[in-house]
Amino acid sequence: MAAPATTTAPPARAVNTSAMVAALCLSGTVVALQQTLVVPLLPDFPEILGTTTGNASWLVTSTLLVGAVATPIVSRLADMIGKRRMMVVCMLVMVAGSVIAALRPNFALVVTGRALQGFAAALIPVGISILRDELPREKVPSAVALMSATLGIGGGIGLPASGLIYEHLGWQAIFWGSAAIGVALIVAVLVIVPESAIRTRGRFDYLGAVLLSVALTSLLLAISKGGTWGWTSERTLGLFLVALVILVVWVPFELRVNQPIVDIRTSTRRPVLLTNIASLLVGFAMFGNLLATTQQLQLPVSTGYGFGTTVVVAGLYMLPSSLAMVVFAPVSAGIIRRSGAKITLIIGCLLLAVGYVARVFLTAAVWQVILGATIVSVGTAIGYAAMPTLIMRAVPITETASANGLNTLLRAVGTSTSSAAVAAALSSVTIDVDGATLPSLEAFQDIFWIAAVASLVAAAVAFALPPPQRLAAGAGISEPAKAVPDGEVKGEGREHEIVVRGVVLHDDRRPIRHAVVSVLSTEGESVDWSRADNDGSYSVVLPGPGRYIVVSSAEGWAPRSEILEFTGAATKQHIRLTEPLSLCGTITTGGRPLGQALVSVTRPTGESVATVRTDLAGHYRIPVPPTGRYILTVVDPHTQWVRSRQVPIIAAQSNTVDIDVESDDLSAAARHVLPGVGL
Structure with a gap:
């Protein structure tokens, strides 16, 4: 790998932070729109495209698979070659997919277009990382909370909007509209969003990306199609086996490679690991609300608990829960600032559980269903707001996009598993109504109980997160790095940030692999940390010039600490460990x-x-x-x-x-x- 660069971030241009947050949040909404875009059309697509109902389901599955595979890869590339650049690339691919899908009623072309639209899934983790890089510290929690909530907001808006467009303008107008929105957002991002100078240097892990892609595709395909193919079928079990074998090979490989696509050592740290487990569980619980509610509202009144609405009306009934996510995004940020991200995540998970328990019993009227769904959405908004903050607090600043990408990926695994669980429950617990086999009320209640249990387990996982690092009394704010209490991500004064790079060396100038470099303010507050790669290279981000405590350690070596002065002109700092244990x-x-x-x-x-x-x-x-x-x-x-x-x-x-x-x-x-x- 080439020697680390010694350049610093250029002076930041003036940024309209409100416009930037709006552009990034709209980009996040596009992600959810791609996931729900074709749901109202699925019953009609077999006739439109001349295919079977089973084949038509690939219009959803292809987007999910490509999105899951693209998210960690694009997020890693964003950390390496530029976050805004990768956002633009993802939106260009999404626009191309929308145009391909809209061109003609050909099943293969539409599936191809839907697969390309899946690249939009990476916009949320990359956008969250941009918010950390560009916003003043005090504005980060509310902006991150709002962007996290866009997944639910877009999902709620997408169902009625696509149904209305389909009824009045035709199915192809949905894809042309998606392309037009994508073009507008590309222009907005290029004009409004600055490119971050914080980068991770090194060579992209191509083999690791290929192995991870095959493993994820096999796993999610087995989960998504297991209900159709049969959970014990050779095809399903074979895909699970392929995923397991490749992951067994991939993990040791990632531990040895110089710049891994996923940093296993960082991902298995307790704060990151537990947050990702909670993300998977919350993703599982959240998606059950969307799937079960729309189906319950559309079931015939003759079932005794259905309301006989159309797809469009059912989607409109979901708007209150989507609006609740918008309203509670800033509320979530306030909870994070006052009580910390850990407590916020616990509150969100407990609200999810309360909402699902309420849904078990509130089935007599539409308003009761809407109320239960809205409580669940509020819990989702609060929980989702806390997760990026927890992740960014626990990983090096130069890895925020890739770390949030992994977190987003695990949410996707949770939603895919939820979709399979909901389908299994609704198809196995049924009643006969006028000669038709339909899901029974008990099937929906089973779904709600399962989601409630998943929410409680997520709350328990969040409770096990390590306590936040508190500040010593009297800590001053005149030092380069101010206090970083729980709920706030590291770094402030973005326009003065310094990227410090260097190599951790033996006394004989040989590099020490996997050394850990931690930077503290002179008051003892954490600023940033980095794990050196196989060549001993590390990078940390400082909020500005000044004096910092640099602590270095490596397996087999006595730790070293020193106070160093950093200026805007000196960003290369080699570290020597001289005393082997x-x-x-x-x-x-x-x-x-x-x-x-x-x-x-x-x-x-x-x-x-x-x-x-x-x-x-x-x-x-x-x-x-x-x-x-x-x-x-x-x-x-x-x-x-x-x-x-x-x-x-x-x-x-x-x-x-x-x-x-x-x-x-x-x-x-x-x-x-x-x-x-x-x-």
């Missing part, structure tokens, strides 16, 4: 140094760890092994006497074990007399 000591005999003695370390299970000889002063030194208990054996080169001692090792520090052969011999004899007495 070791197991060391002195071997003596009768108090005299024992030179050339053989010192061997083995595990209690028999494996050899290391063998060295002492110098003329009797000193030995061995790289510190992993934490555990070991057998240290000493061989006197003159008498060939052998002595062994069990020693505990702590890998995070150097360990000193001195042995006098003669006194150790006496201690060994004493142990024969007094079993159980240790050295």
Whole structure:
């Protein structure tokens, strides 16, 4: 990999933050529109396109699959080559897909166009990352909350809007409209949104991207089509097996590659891992509300609990829940600022559970169904608002897009699983109405109970998140990095940000892989951190010039901390770790140094760890092994006497074990007399 660049961010141009937030949130709404665009048309598409009902479902499945695969790849590229650039690329692909789908009533072309529209799914994580880079810190929570809510907002608007357009202008007008919106947003993003100078350098992980794409496609295809093909069919089980095998290969590969498509080490950190698990569960719970509500509203009145509405009317009934997400986006930001992102996520999950329990019993009237659906949407809005904040607080600033991309991907896995679960429940618990087999009320109640349980589990996962880092009393704000309480992402004063790059080196100038570099303000508040790649390269983002505490650590090395002064002109900072951690000591005999003695370390299970000889002063030194208990054996080169001692090792520090052969011999004899007495 090429040496890290030494350039700093150019002076930021004047940005209309309100216009930028509006443009990015509209882009996020487009994502949800692509997911619900064709839902009202699915019953008619078999006739329009001359295909079967099963084939017509690919108009939804193809968008879902491509969106899931594209999100982590586009997000990683956004961190590497530019966030605005990748947003524009995604929208260009979406516009191309819309035009292809609108050209003619050909099934293959429409499916191809729908697949290309799936690229829009990456707009939300990339847009959230842009908000972090460009907005003043105090405005980030509310903007992120609003953009997170756009997924539900667009979904609620898309159902009635596409139905109305289809009835009055025809099915192709839906795709032409999508293309026109995409073109308008491309212009808006190019004019309004600045390109972030915060980048992750390195080479793109092509093989990792291919492996992840195949694994995700196999997994989501099995989940999406399992109900149609049969969950125990060879095709479904084969796809699950392919996904499992590839993931087993992919994870170790990502741990070794220099610039992984997904940073496994960062993703398995407790805050990131638990937030992603909660995202999957909330995505599962949220999507059940959309699917079940529209179907319940459309079922015949003769079922005893249906309301016989059309698709368009059912979509209009969903508007209150969509508007609730708009209203509660700023409320969510206020909760984050006052109570922290962790508490906000717990509140959102608990509201989801309350809403679904209410839905079990509120079935007698349309207003009751709308009320239950709206409570669920409020919980979704609050929960979704907290997740990007939790992610951005726990990952390096240079990886915010890719980290949010993974979080968005897991939401998609949750929604896909929810879709399969809803379909299974509605098809397995049925009643006969006028000769037709329809879902029973108990089927919907089962869905609501399952979603409520998923919401409670998500709340429990959120509760297990580590507590936020609190500030010491009296922390001043005159330092370069101000306080960063829970609920606020790292970094402020975006126009003065400095990207610092460098290499973590051995004392002999060889790079140290996977070292961790943490930057603190002089008051002790966290600023940013980075994990060095295989070439020892790291990068951190500072909110401005000034003095910072830089703490560096790596496995097998004593940590180093220093206070460094950074200016806008100096952005390359190499770090040297000079003290390797070791197991060391002195071997003596009768108090005299024992030179050339053989010192061997083995595990209690028999494996050899290391063998060295002492110098003329009797000193030995061995790289510190992993934490555990070991057998240290000493061989006197003159008498060939052998002595062994069990020693505990702590890998995070150097360990000193001195042995006098003669006194150790006496201690060994004493142990024969007094079993159980240790050295």
